[in-house]
Amino acid sequence: MSPTVLICDDSNMARKQVLRSLPESWRDNIQTATNGAEALKILRDSVIDILFLDLTMPGIDGVGVLQGMQKLKIEANVFVISADVQPEMQNKVLALGAKAFLRKPVKADVLTAQLEQHGLL
Amino acid sequence: MNTFHLTEDQQDCLQELINVAMGQASDQLARYLDTFVYLKVPSIESVNADELTKTLAEQQNTVAVVSQGFFGHEGIRGEALLIYQDEDSERIADLLGYEPDELSKDEQLIDISSILTTTFLNVFASQIDNQMSYNAPKLLPSVQKSISQHLQQMTFSWDMALKVNINYQVTDYSFNCNMILLIPETAMANIKAVIDRILEEF
Numbered sequence: 001m002s003p004t005v006l007i008c009d010d011s012n013m014a015r016k017q018v019l020r021s022l023p024e025s026w027r028d029n030i031q032t033a034t035n036g037a038e039a040l041k042i043l044r045d046s047v048i049d050i051l052f053l054d055l056t057m058p059g060i061d062g063v064g065v066l067q068g069m070q071k072l073k074i075e076a077n078v079f080v081i082s083a084d085v086q087p088e089m090q091n092k093v094l095a096l097g098a099k100a101f102l103r104k105p106v107k108a109d110v111l112t113a114q115l116e117q118h119g120l121l
Numbered sequence: 122m123n124t125f126h127l128t129e130d131q132q133d134c135l136q137e138l139i140n141v142a143m144g145q146a147s148d149q150l151a152r153y154l155d156t157f158v159y160l161k162v163p164s165i166e167s168v169n170a171d172e173l174t175k176t177l178a179e180q181q182n183t184v185a186v187v188s189q190g191f192f193g194h195e196g197i198r199g200e201a202l203l204i205y206q207d208e209d210s211e212r213i214a215d216l217l218g219y220e221p222d223e224l225s226k227d228e229q230l231i232d233i234s235s236i237l238t239t240t241f242l243n244v245f246a247s248q249i250d251n252q253m254s255y256n257a258p259k260l261l262p263s264v265q266k267s268i269s270q271h272l273q274q275m276t277f278s279w280d281m282a283l284k285v286n287i288n289y290q291v292t293d294y295s296f297n298c299n300m301i302l303l304i305p306e307t308a309m310a311n312i313k314a315v316i317d318r319i320l321e322e323f
Contacts, residue, residue: 020323056161057162088157105141
């Protein structure tokens with residue numbers, strides 16, 4: 001069975017970049033969110049196996065989502081995909097439970113390799 | 122239709138290219154200042170020449186403008202202006218822990234501006250399969266009058282400018298700086314063509 005996926009990014013293009021890197025067979029189980037608040041609502045209401053998360057977003061940002069997940073004890077395999085490449089930020093999201101930090105713009109082979117590395121593909 | 126008019130998809134694509142460029146420019150700034158920089162979503166808008174000249178001339182508290190020209194392939198070129206307000210320039214001096222016998226405040230402002238401009242444009246260019254070269258950055262003297270003169274003396278004609286509003290928050294400090302990219306219509310037409318190419322791939 002294909003995993004349930006949530007893609008959270010305020011940019012339509014960035015969401016599509018992730019979407020087209022995922023296997024065709026996953027399509028029916030993929031949801032999207034355009035900001036942190038929307039993502040947290042979906043995470044509360046449904047079981048999400050894999051979350052692709054942007055950091056710089058209006059309102060609740062990616063760090064806010066990770067903190068919210070900790071508080072609500074929601075578990076998921078989180079891959080942060082961000083343009084904010086400062087080492088301190090990378091360490092921060094990994095400390096908050098993210099599996100990996102991927103640089104924007106994310107390439108399909110990089111994303112696939114990460115999923116394989118974490119036994120998700 | 123106006124060359125500077127963007128469809129929703131084009132706007133979204135341009136915004137994302139700018140976000141990525143901004144992220145790496147901030148990383149360079151953070152390394153230079155040896156601190157952490159909080160990023161916000163930069164806002165972008167296009168402004169026409171008359172409007173820009175007028176707005177800049179009216180900004181009484183504008184203390185410094187650093188200007189740097191850039192050139193790429195396929196007719197992509199322009200001038201990047203980094204605009205600082207009075208209080209921001211003071212904060213930058215604080216941040217850098219300026220010592221009187223080291224670099225002058227002006228030199229530091231030029232350094233920071235050049236780091237931001239060239240990193241931003243290098244990353245932007247690489248995403249649209251282009252490559253930039255640059256003129257030396259210069260600090261415009263006695264602001265009010267010199268800005269409008271400077272804008273009139275550009276070596277290329279431009280009718281519109283892309284204004285990217287950047288806000289950098291640096292731990293306890295925060296400073297704002299506006300990056301304004303003056304782009305001639307032909308360059309904008311090229312950028313749009315590349316954006317359309319990127320969008321077609323989806």
